[in-house]
Amino acid sequence: MWSFSTPIKKSNIKSLAIGRFDGMHLGHLELCKHLCKNSVLLIILKDENDFLTPNNFRNKIIPIPLVFMSFTKIKHLNAKDFLNLLLSEFNHLEKIVVGYDFKFGKERKWEAKDIYKLCGVKTIIVDEFKKNNQSVHTSMIKTMLKNGLVFQVREYLGRFYSIFASVIKGQGIGSKELFATINLKVKNFFLPKDGVYASIVKFNNKTFHSVTFIGIRSTDEHFSIETHILEDDFNEKVPKEVELVFIDYIRENQKFNDLRLLKAQISKDILQAKQILGKIDER
Numbered sequence: 001m002w003s004f005s006t007p008i009k010k011s012n013i014k015s016l017a018i019g020r021f022d023g024m025h026l027g028h029l030e031l032c033k034h035l036c037k038n039s040v041l042l043i044i045l046k047d048e049n050d051f052l053t054p055n056n057f058r059n060k061i062i063p064i065p066l067v068f069m070s071f072t073k074i075k076h077l078n079a080k081d082f083l084n085l086l087l088s089e090f091n092h093l094e095k096i097v098v099g100y101d102f103k104f105g106k107e108r109k110w111e112a113k114d115i116y117k118l119c120g121v122k123t124i125i126v127d128e129f130k131k132n133n134q135s136v137h138t139s140m141i142k143t144m145l146k147n148g149l150v151f152q153v154r155e156y157l158g159r160f161y162s163i164f165a166s167v168i169k170g171q172g173i174g175s176k177e178l179f180a181t182i183n184l185k186v187k188n189f190f191l192p193k194d195g196v197y198a199s200i201v202k203f204n205n206k207t208f209h210s211v212t213f214i215g216i217r218s219t220d221e222h223f224s225i226e227t228h229i230l231e232d233d234f235n236e237k238v239p240k241e242v243e244l245v246f247i248d249y250i251r252e253n254q255k256f257n258d259l260r261l262l263k264a265q266i267s268k269d270i271l272q273a274k275q276i277l278g279k280i281d282e283r
Contacts, residue, residue, distance in 0.1 A: 002089065005056045005066035008040065015039040015095035016067070016086075018102065020138070023052030024061040026158050027099070027129040027136040032062060034097045034124045040065045042086075047072070052138060054188035057164065079105030083119040097124045131156055148193035148249035160200075162245040163189040165225065167238055178263050179270070181213075181226040182238055191225075196250040196269050198276035201227055202243040204236065211266075211273040212244060215253040218262055228266075230274060248276045 017031045021043050032041070041064050051057075058066055074082060082105055087093060102112040102125075115123040129136050136156045144153045145161060154160045165184035182201065194215030201208045212227040227244060250272050256262035 003068040005059055008065050010090055011092055012038045013040055013090045014092060015097065016042050016090065016093065017097040018042045018044065019099060020044055021058055022138045023141055023157060024058050025136055025138065025141055025156055026131060029062070029158065030129045031097050031099060031126050032064060034126065035064065036095065040067045042067050042069060044069055044071050049188060050190040051188055052141065052161070052190050076106060079110035079114060080118050083115065087119060093121055095122045095124060097126065099126050100128050142190055145190065145192040148195055150192055150197065150246040151248040160245050160247055161192070162243050163191070164241060164243050166241055178259065179228045179266055181228045182242065184225040184227065184242070184244065186225060192246055193249070195252050198247045198250060198273040199227060200245040200247060200277070201229065202245065203239050206236070208234065209274070209277045211250070211269050218256040228270070230270060247280055
């Protein structure tokens with residue numbers, strides 16, 4: 001039932017925040033401000049494939065130990081049984097932090113205000129967090145990404161959106177007839193709208209400006225994620241995994257039946273990406 005991101009001494013835990021914490025956006029970070037030194041994030045996991053921050057990737061954003069609990073294993077519990085389960089696992093718990101809209105127990109019948117009534121543990125209920133007069137939620141951020149609004153979404157994440165991807169073998173056409181690319185395979189991460197992006201690739205503790213394509217490629221009509229490093233003298237050995245940071249949306253995908261036309265369009269994308277990235281201080 002329990003899974004821990006890192007070994008912890010459970011008897012030392014004094015406070016915890018409960019939620020899904022997908023994306024670790026500014027609303028989530030508001031909850032974390034109320035945690036003490038000896039704390040954990042209790043993450044309730046539902047069956048999903050597309051996360052803004054899958055599993056332990058949350059720890060790349062905030063260095064608080066993570067405790068994972070499957071929703072299917074607890075959805076039958078009433079509120080009292082759920083809280084007793086927490087207190088049996090963390091028997092020195094002094095504080096629970098939740099959001100204003102937190103609901104729990106079978107059929108989500110109980111609310112945040114019921115926690116203290118049922119178990120006597122001090123409860124901090126964090127108010128709705130708004131930015132630009134908008135309530136910050138994971139679903140809102142996903143909608144923005146699906147609309148290609150990667151530059152705007154950083155206002156709600158507190159950072160540019162990024163994914164971690166495995167490097168795979170490509171067709172080989174790019175280096176011979178177009179532009180050399182790093183071909184990527186992504187698992188569990190939520191992908192923004194298909195299209196071409198100004199981006200940054202991170203690996204080996206270095207950052208590289210790039211232009212990235214997501215979608216059905218013209219050469220073989222297969223889905224792909226490909227990123228072209230913009231540095232003329234790039235000769236780094238690329239590791240098996242890289243971080244891809246989305247900076248701004250350039251354009252929608254187009255189908256090309258002629259490689260010369262495709263190459264001409266990519267050349268335009270490269271120029272536009274360089275202009276965008278030249279204004280961004282990410283290095």
